[in-house]
Amino acid sequence: MSALSRLTVIETRLFLREPMIVFFALAFPPILLAVLGAIPAFRVPDESAGGLRAVDRYVPVVIAMGLAVYALNGLSQLFATYREKGVLRRMRTTPVRPGVMLGAQLLMSTIVSVVTMVAVLAVGRLAFDVGLPRNLPGYLAGYVLAALAMFAVSLLVASLAPTGRSAGAVGTVIFFPIVFFAGLWLPRDDMNGVLRTISDATPLGAGVQSLQDAAAGHWPQLLHLAVMLGWTIVAGGLAARYFRWE
Amino acid sequence: MAIVEVDGLVKRYGDRTVVDGVGFTVEQGEIFGILGPNGAGKTTTVECVAGLRTPDGGRVRVCGIDPQRDTGELRHLLSAQLQESELPDKLRVREAMALYSSFYRAPADWRELIATLGLSGTLDTPFRRLSGGQKQRLSIALALVGNPRVAVLDELTTGLDPQARRDVWELIAGIRDRGVTILLVTHFMEEAERLCDRLAVIDSGRLVALDSPAGLVSSVDGRQRIRFRPATPLDPAVLTALPEVVAVERAGGQLVVTGEGNLLLAVAAELARRQVVAADLRVEQTSLEDAYVALTHRPGQA
Numbered sequence: 452m453s454a455l456s457r458l459t460v461i462e463t464r465l466f467l468r469e470p471m472i473v474f475f476a477l478a479f480p481p482i483l484l485a486v487l488g489a490i491p492a493f494r495v496p497d498e499s500a501g502g503l504r505a506v507d508r509y510v511p512v513v514i515a516m517g518l519a520v521y522a523l524n525g526l527s528q529l530f531a532t533y534r535e536k537g538v539l540r541r542m543r544t545t546p547v548r549p550g551v552m553l554g555a556q557l558l559m560s561t562i563v564s565v566v567t568m569v570a571v572l573a574v575g576r577l578a579f580d581v582g583l584p585r586n587l588p589g590y591l592a593g594y595v596l597a598a599l600a601m602f603a604v605s606l607l608v609a610s611l612a613p614t615g616r617s618a619g620a621v622g623t624v625i626f627f628p629i630v631f632f633a634g635l636w637l638p639r640d641d642m643n644g645v646l647r648t649i650s651d652a653t654p655l656g657a658g659v660q661s662l663q664d665a666a667a668g669h670w671p672q673l674l675h676l677a678v679m680l681g682w683t684i685v686a687g688g689l690a691a692r693y694f695r696w697e
Numbered sequence: 698m699a700i701v702e703v704d705g706l707v708k709r710y711g712d713r714t715v716v717d718g719v720g721f722t723v724e725q726g727e728i729f730g731i732l733g734p735n736g737a738g739k740t741t742t743v744e745c746v747a748g749l750r751t752p753d754g755g756r757v758r759v760c761g762i763d764p765q766r767d768t769g770e771l772r773h774l775l776s777a778q779l780q781e782s783e784l785p786d787k788l789r790v791r792e793a794m795a796l797y798s799s800f801y802r803a804p805a806d807w808r809e810l811i812a813t814l815g816l817s818g819t820l821d822t823p824f825r826r827l828s829g830g831q832k833q834r835l836s837i838a839l840a841l842v843g844n845p846r847v848a849v850l851d852e853l854t855t856g857l858d859p860q861a862r863r864d865v866w867e868l869i870a871g872i873r874d875r876g877v878t879i880l881l882v883t884h885f886m887e888e889a890e891r892l893c894d895r896l897a898v899i900d901s902g903r904l905v906a907l908d909s910p911a912g913l914v915s916s917v918d919g920r921q922r923i924r925f926r927p928a929t930p931l932d933p934a935v936l937t938a939l940p941e942v943v944a945v946e947r948a949g950g951q952l953v954v955t956g957e958g959n960l961l962l963a964v965a966a967e968l969a970r971r972q973v974v975a976a977d978l979r980v981e982q983t984s985l986e987d988a989y990v991a992l993t994h995r996p997g998q999a
Contacts, residue, residue, distance in 0.1 A: 544772070
């Protein structure tokens with residue numbers, strides 16, 4: 452097995468040995484959707500939203516929240532802890548390039564988050580008859596870009612935070628505005644103009660809108676794709692610039 | 698044949714020069730010690746050898762290659778067990794060995810290595826559940842799994858209990874028998890004396906001595922030390938007045954007399970003349986520790 456695939460396997464096993472992280476990354480988003488869908492008012496079609504029910508509109512929000520939970524509470528802390536404990540320092544002395552470690556983490560994160568997305572879509576479809584995305588390529592494109600943008604922000608936090616503990620604290624502080632603008636408490640459709648404009652510029656505001664558009668059969672808007680790409684490049688570039696292996 | 702060559706190495710952190718013109722060569726199959734007080738620049742020196750830091754001056758070669766230019770090749774030839782490098786808490790010994798052996802193009806048989814290091818019973822133990830000695834042995838195993846020609850071992854026994862420390866010493870001697878050249882960074886005198894063929898003593902970033910342990914001791918020889926407990930009070934000044942005596946120190950109820958020439962006879966005669974009985978009398982030879990203190994002008998840790 453190559454170093455990358457072996458590292459990915461090992462990192463995935465290590466992930467599965469952390470019950471709390473597994474719960475929040477994999478199980479929490481589908482459970483949250485099930486709880487929301489269990490509220491009768493969430494299943495009433497809303498004429499002002501084109502006949503969609505709240506539960507329909509919450510599927511992309513819950514998927515986005517799942518990304519935020521994992522990126523800001525799992526990945527960044529893990530990387531900062533690895534640096535703090537010298538796991539990266541030890542790896543630096545081997546022929547494995549540190550970038551391979553980064554690649555293994557991103558690969559594992561993508562697998563984990565895709566599993567979560569599928570679980571949320573499945574709960575929506577099976578329990579609440581939420582339609583599957585009509586524009587699947589558009590949906591996947593929006594999803595992958597949102598995931599990349601969030602992982603880039605996560606790695607930036609890991610680069611700047613001195614310790615695993617502080618990475619966790621910073622991640623939690625960033626988490627709330629990010630999921631607020633993704634529409635967790637106030638759906639984007641109900642936001643006023645200013646809030647919606649801010650939301651458009653956040654990684655998950657743009658992500659949720661792209662998922663909604665693709666779910667309805669359209670292509671994600673160029674603005675939102677550009678916003679997510681921008682976050683990926685800027686945050687990812689800064690993360691690479693400030694990343695310290697020790 | 699020189700396997701590691703360091704010549705005029707300089708490394709600065711900001712305005713501070715932490716390594717200032719250090720040079721030495723390590724021969725194939727040697728255990729070469731780097732000894733010095735904390736903060737002397739030992740770790741920085743070996744980090745430059747291991748290609749982890751870019752020197753600000755001087756020349757480093759490992760098996761003839763430049764660690765800065767050919768880092769990828771270096772990683773297959775030289776492995777390093779550095780301080781403060783851990784593994785993920787829940788990574789098991791078996792997984793760590795399989796993972797690290799997958800990094801190298803010609804890895805050693807890690808199961809045999811683990812057996813040699815007495816870790817076969819811990820294959821399914823997570824890293825955080827290993828004892829300090831087991832963690833260090835696993836570190837050695839990880840440093841050897843790539844079949845390196847040179848292994849850098851930095852402060853390997855710091856924090857271990859005396860028994861575990863002795864076990865690790867035996868292992869290091871065993872590694873050399875596998876044909877691996879060892880660069881051992883330490884501040885334990887006993888460790889340096891027991892293991893190293895040659896020693897470089899570094900102080901404040903400079904190489905202050907380079908010799909075998911016996912050679913270092915003889916370079917500062919001529920000193921002896923006598924310890925005893927005077928049965929009746931004795932003014933140290935009467936001993937200081939003797940021409941053979943260089944210094945007299947009090948250590949608890951004991952007097953420690955340092956001097957040259959026929960020190961024992963001179964002190965014994967003076968004590969007999971004053972009818973002072975010397976209890977618990979011991980004569981100490983110059984040790985590597987004395988040599989080290991003389992070279993670095995700082996007390997070392999025993």
